[in-house]
Amino acid sequence: MRKKWIRRKKLMKIFEILVIFLIFLLIMAVMIIHQAKEPxxxxxxxxxxxxxxxxxxxxINEFYTSNLGKTYYSVSGYNQDGKPAYAIVSKNWENIQVIKHDDGISSNKAKNIALDGNKNKKVTNVGLSLLKNKPVWIVSMSSKDHHMSYSIINFYNGRVISKINNI
Structure with a gap:
């Protein structure tokens, strides 16, 4: 009886150490993820x-990041006239280009154009960017077999400028 009690006590001690170790690992994982997201x-x-x-x-209600040789950050919100607009900012934060929503297509329309009825792909990112100083939507997609593809779509008329498939 005493041996069972001693064995049970040892198991409880091991269990306590294991729980403490798992809590420590969880805290470390949260800290690492937080540090990774900080930039x-x-x-x-x-x-x-x-x-x-x-x-x-x-x-401001949306934030996009895109990289087409150059990195751009863009936001969706309202301009000083209270009209819906996008602002595209260069990576070095020196240039800001403002365009009205009504001047072009929405991100949802760009997604639909990029998917072109292909149900085997899933949109992973949509970003407003500049290509030759003209606004474009860059739509990143992933297939079920994890191949990536990209579509560059003219912001003003919705025409596909370029497609890169199966990367």
């Missing part, structure tokens, strides 16, 4: 602050 959060915060200050935007 992205800072970039988003800086972009939004610049657009609000210099482009007089308010009510």
């Amino acid at each position: 992205q959060i800072k970039t988003k915060r800086t972009t939004i602050n610049l657009v609000e200050k210099h482009a007089k935007f308010h009510g």
Whole structure:
């Protein structure tokens, strides 16, 4: 009886140590994820602050990141006239280009154009960018077999400029 009690006590001690170790691992994982996301959060915060200050935007409700040789950050919100607009900001935060929503197609329309009825693909990212100083939607997609494809779509008329498949 005493041996069972001693064995049970040892098992409880091992269990306690295991639980403490798992809690420690969970805390470490959360800290690592938080540290990894910090640059992205800072970039988003800086972009939004610049657009609000210099482009007089308010009510920002979406943030996009795109990279087509050059990185651009863009936001959707309302311009100083209270009309829905996008602001596209260069990676170095030196240039801001503002375009009205009504001047082109929406991100949802760009997704539909990029998918072109293909149900085997899933949109992973949509970003407003500049190509030769003209606004374009860059739509990233993933297939069921994990192949990536991209579509570059003219913001103004919705025409597909380029498609890159099966990367």
